[in-house]
Amino acid sequence: MRESTFSIAGSIRSLLEQKKYNSLKDILTTMNPADIAAAAGEMSETELPLLFRLLPKAQAADVFAEMEPECQEQLIKAFSDSELALVINELYVDDAADLIEDMPANVVKRILKTASPDLRREINEILRYPENSAGSVMTTEFVALKPEMTLDEAMTYLRRTGIEKETIYNCYVTRKGVLAGIVSLKDMLMAADGTKLIGDIMKTDVISVGTSVDREEVAKMLSRYRFMALPVVDDEERLVGIITFDDVIDVIEEETTEDIAKMAAITPPEKTYLHLGVFDLFRSRIPWLLLLMVSATFTGMIITGFEEALAAQVVLTAFIPMLMDTGGNTGSQSSVTVIRALSLDEIGFRSLPQVVWKEVRTALLCGATLAAACFCKIMLVDRLLMHNEAVTLTVALAVSLTMVVTVVVAKFIGCVLPMLAKRLGFDPAVMASPFITTIVDALSLLVYFTIAKQLLF
Amino acid sequence: MRESTFSIAGSIRSLLEQKKYNSLKDILTTMNPADIAAAAGEMSETELPLLFRLLPKAQAADVFAEMEPECQEQLIKAFSDSELALVINELYVDDAADLIEDMPANVVKRILKTASPDLRREINEILRYPENSAGSVMTTEFVALKPEMTLDEAMTYLRRTGIEKETIYNCYVTRKGVLAGIVSLKDMLMAADGTKLIGDIMKTDVISVGTSVDREEVAKMLSRYRFMALPVVDDEERLVGIITFDDVIDVIEEETTEDIAKMAAITPPEKTYLHLGVFDLFRSRIPWLLLLMVSATFTGMIITGFEEALAAQVVLTAFIPMLMDTGGNTGSQSSVTVIRALSLDEIGFRSLPQVVWKEVRTALLCGATLAAACFCKIMLVDRLLMHNEAVTLTVALAVSLTMVVTVVVAKFIGCVLPMLAKRLGFDPAVMASPFITTIVDALSLLVYFTIAKQLLF
Numbered sequence: 001m002r003e004s005t006f007s008i009a010g011s012i013r014s015l016l017e018q019k020k021y022n023s024l025k026d027i028l029t030t031m032n033p034a035d036i037a038a039a040a041g042e043m044s045e046t047e048l049p050l051l052f053r054l055l056p057k058a059q060a061a062d063v064f065a066e067m068e069p070e071c072q073e074q075l076i077k078a079f080s081d082s083e084l085a086l087v088i089n090e091l092y093v094d095d096a097a098d099l100i101e102d103m104p105a106n107v108v109k110r111i112l113k114t115a116s117p118d119l120r121r122e123i124n125e126i127l128r129y130p131e132n133s134a135g136s137v138m139t140t141e142f143v144a145l146k147p148e149m150t151l152d153e154a155m156t157y158l159r160r161t162g163i164e165k166e167t168i169y170n171c172y173v174t175r176k177g178v179l180a181g182i183v184s185l186k187d188m189l190m191a192a193d194g195t196k197l198i199g200d201i202m203k204t205d206v207i208s209v210g211t212s213v214d215r216e217e218v219a220k221m222l223s224r225y226r227f228m229a230l231p232v233v234d235d236e237e238r239l240v241g242i243i244t245f246d247d248v249i250d251v252i253e254e255e256t257t258e259d260i261a262k263m264a265a266i267t268p269p270e271k272t273y274l275h276l277g278v279f280d281l282f283r284s285r286i287p288w289l290l291l292l293m294v295s296a297t298f299t300g301m302i303i304t305g306f307e308e309a310l311a312a313q314v315v316l317t318a319f320i321p322m323l324m325d326t327g328g329n330t331g332s333q334s335s336v337t338v339i340r341a342l343s344l345d346e347i348g349f350r351s352l353p354q355v356v357w358k359e360v361r362t363a364l365l366c367g368a369t370l371a372a373a374c375f376c377k378i379m380l381v382d383r384l385l386m387h388n389e390a391v392t393l394t395v396a397l398a399v400s401l402t403m404v405v406t407v408v409v410a411k412f413i414g415c416v417l418p419m420l421a422k423r424l425g426f427d428p429a430v431m432a433s434p435f436i437t438t439i440v441d442a443l444s445l446l447v448y449f450t451i452a453k454q455l456l457f
Numbered sequence: 458m459r460e461s462t463f464s465i466a467g468s469i470r471s472l473l474e475q476k477k478y479n480s481l482k483d484i485l486t487t488m489n490p491a492d493i494a495a496a497a498g499e500m501s502e503t504e505l506p507l508l509f510r511l512l513p514k515a516q517a518a519d520v521f522a523e524m525e526p527e528c529q530e531q532l533i534k535a536f537s538d539s540e541l542a543l544v545i546n547e548l549y550v551d552d553a554a555d556l557i558e559d560m561p562a563n564v565v566k567r568i569l570k571t572a573s574p575d576l577r578r579e580i581n582e583i584l585r586y587p588e589n590s591a592g593s594v595m596t597t598e599f600v601a602l603k604p605e606m607t608l609d610e611a612m613t614y615l616r617r618t619g620i621e622k623e624t625i626y627n628c629y630v631t632r633k634g635v636l637a638g639i640v641s642l643k644d645m646l647m648a649a650d651g652t653k654l655i656g657d658i659m660k661t662d663v664i665s666v667g668t669s670v671d672r673e674e675v676a677k678m679l680s681r682y683r684f685m686a687l688p689v690v691d692d693e694e695r696l697v698g699i700i701t702f703d704d705v706i707d708v709i710e711e712e713t714t715e716d717i718a719k720m721a722a723i724t725p726p727e728k729t730y731l732h733l734g735v736f737d738l739f740r741s742r743i744p745w746l747l748l749l750m751v752s753a754t755f756t757g758m759i760i761t762g763f764e765e766a767l768a769a770q771v772v773l774t775a776f777i778p779m780l781m782d783t784g785g786n787t788g789s790q791s792s793v794t795v796i797r798a799l800s801l802d803e804i805g806f807r808s809l810p811q812v813v814w815k816e817v818r819t820a821l822l823c824g825a826t827l828a829a830a831c832f833c834k835i836m837l838v839d840r841l842l843m844h845n846e847a848v849t850l851t852v853a854l855a856v857s858l859t860m861v862v863t864v865v866v867a868k869f870i871g872c873v874l875p876m877l878a879k880r881l882g883f884d885p886a887v888m889a890s891p892f893i894t895t896i897v898d899a900l901s902l903l904v905y906f907t908i909a910k911q912l913l914f
Contacts, residue, residue, distance in 0.1 A: 190616060249680045289783060293782070303775040311771045330746055
């Protein structure tokens with residue numbers, strides 16, 4: 001059993017240094033392409049092509065497809081034209097299309113020049129679909145059968161052409177290019193009689209997606225139906241490609257990373273963390289920080305508005321961070337829960353009343369508990385233990401009352417804003433902690449000072 | 458093309474009411490099990506068994522397996538013993554084991570009583586593995602071949618037994634139960650000579666996982682290697698089960714939901730949002746809120762410590778929310794980015810110096826920009842536009858200086874704490890916004906008052 005490969009990069013480097021190429025070759029044949037690609041990510045610019053040339057021909061394209069774009073670019077620059085042609089023409093079409101999308105213009109030119117006319121045509125096919133659409137993630141290497149084929153004919157066809165296909169386990173049946181049915185290799189194998197027609201054993205009720213459907217939607221469908229692949233059809237219902245489960249797993253991970261970034265007020269980055277430069281990080285973070293900083297000045301204005309009251313009762317200031325933080329935390333809990341439920345399609349906009357009712361009751365429970373704890377803490381710790389004379393019963397009451405109202409308001413806003421965002425066609429993930437916190441801060445201080453003024457002055 | 462099915466629940470209900478059972482049956486045969494299960498979730502307690510009994514026998518178990526636990530429980534209660542036996546014994550073993558885990562004790566007893574002895578043994582096999590381990594998510598229904606079988610024999614064996622297996626596309630080869638190799642159906646099909654031995658065409662370099670490996674680790678491996686299934690072996694390297702890609706997609710989604718919940722200071726819930734009661738929500742949220750509220754009182758104590766300074770310069774209070782919020786937001790950006798990179802294995806603890814160096818430089822850029830914006834805003838808006846005489850150049854300077862220090866401290870803490878947590882064996886997801894915010898709040902106020910005291914008094 002092998003689990004992690006991260007330690008192997010070091011061994012590879014020292015074998016390269018010692019020029020023990022034969023041992024390296026032997027080790028590489030025992031490794032999986034994904035592991036070799038990961039190790040390759042830790043090689044220097046000179047080591048990388050050296051390592052790659054040691055790979056068995058059959059593995060080279062697979063390893064290349066698994067590499068980070070930065071590595072691929074370095075390698076392509078080191079390749080001769082014939083080396084490049086060898087690798088490129090071995091790639092699956094969807095991997096080749098990904099590569100083209102990731103490379104700078106001059107590298108793209110070189111790739112397209114060395115690609116075979118067939119591959120070039122198929123790459124261009126995929127590239128004309130908008131980013132993140134089903135068309136842009138599909139592969140065109142699927143098995144298409146005809147309904148009038150017999151099972152034996154279909155199996156012979158599979159044996160002859162299957163090696164180049166991304167999967168042969170789901171075969172699609174077309175009539176003049178239009179998707180007419182699906183037949184799994186399992187069904188074909190289980191059918192005893194080889195003279196039966198494909199058209200007779202195929203399932204005609206095929207679930208497919210259009211080329212322009214968002215890739216996130218595709219991922220949801222595949223995971224919902226537990227399919228190994230989903231067929232992609234054009235506007236005339238003609239089969240143009242398939243999307244396989246492994247690409248969907250990548251999509252799910254990328255979309256989650258994007259959502260999590262948005263929830264933390266970051267513009268989703270295009271690269272993995274270690275490949276992001278300081279300026280990339282700066283650019284993806286500063287707009288949101290500026291926006292939120294400006295929004296937070298409203299909260300400051302509220303404080304300025306109640307400056308006189310604060311000057312008279314400076315003790316009130318000490319509870320501002322606790323009220324603001326608790327409001328922010330409790331609002332974030334609701335917003336993040338709702339955002340996740342929305343993104344998993346567990347709830348939709350029509351669930352709004354149900355969600356609000358649930359959150360408000362939860363808020364009352366949480367608010368009452370927090371207020372009670374807060375009241376006891378203020379009276380016992382601040383007043384009795386620390387002998388802070390300014391902390392009166394009325395102050396404790398004002399803070400606790402504010403707590404209840406803040407929690408209810410925070411959870412209400414926390415669940416309503418993401419659902420409204422979704423309804424209006426925005427990404428609800430943006431309505432997470434940072435924005436909710438900013439809004440709730442202002443409201444909680446408004447409530448605090450209003451209550452304090454009523455009780456104390 | 459069918460995309461969403463949510464509207465169909467209504468039609469089913471009205472057909473049920475009108476007792477148009479034959480039309481309903483026809484519609485159900487055209488639907489996918491996952492869609493029927495989703496629609497079933499919206500049926501009442503009386504409609505649900507009615508609908509279920511209309512399903513074709515072959516589909517019933519598949520639909521049942523896709524249902525939410527609440528629906529399954531309702532159905533089981535409505536089932537006669539023979540109906541229950543029919544459904545249970547048609548389930549895949551891993552689905553049956555999931556069911557057992559989700560049901561209350563009295564229902565479990567009934568299920569085990571009706572299960573066939575074989576199924577019961579296999580369920581118990583899976584249930585003795587710890588929760589979230591590879592053993593607990595695997596299925597025992599895999600294809601095991603012998604190395605001395607010929608290809609023709611293997612194909613005959615597949616045809617005879619394959620129908621009950623979760624997948625026949627990856628076949629595993631064992632010697633005395635010990636995993637010896639893997640052979641894909643594609644390889645078997647492509648090999649022209651049927652007298653060849655399985656032992657000669659199998660790949661012996663198999664990647665497998667132990668039964669006790671965490672399911673998250675399994676998901677990462679399957680997605681890394683783009684496998685359709687991963688074999689699970691016991692301590693003696695004997696093959697005991699397989700984990701298929703569709704289960705891994707579920708694991709990825711559940712683990713992500715858990716991570717996101719933890720990042721928002723929520724104990725990850727066991728059910729989907731709409732099935733959570735108000736008390737469930739309360740219980741998963743209140744401990745963290747209490748903990749964070751108590752932590753926030755430290756921030757209050759810092760304010761109390763500087764009360765005299767604040768009383769003399771009340772204007773300082775107005776900038777507290779902006780400084781606290783910006784500190785929290787900028788710290789969250791770093792912590793969330795690092796947590797996600799950790800969970801995708803893009804970085805590990807050994808990347809700490811690299812990460813800190815990157816974050817600190819980003820922080821200096823962000824801090825300088827924010828401070829400049831903040832300084833201009835204070836001088837132009839607060840002083841010139843709003844004629845607030847208390848806002849002097851020195852105040853603006855103190856706030857802007859604090860801003861730079863806060864951002865650097867926040868990003869430093871934001872990236873270091875999750876990595877330390879990971880290193881110490883805790884889940885880094887806990888070190889997200891709420892905790893970072895609480896710590897950064899206290900520090901930023903300490904910095905603020907110290908700087909203000911130096912400049913103003």
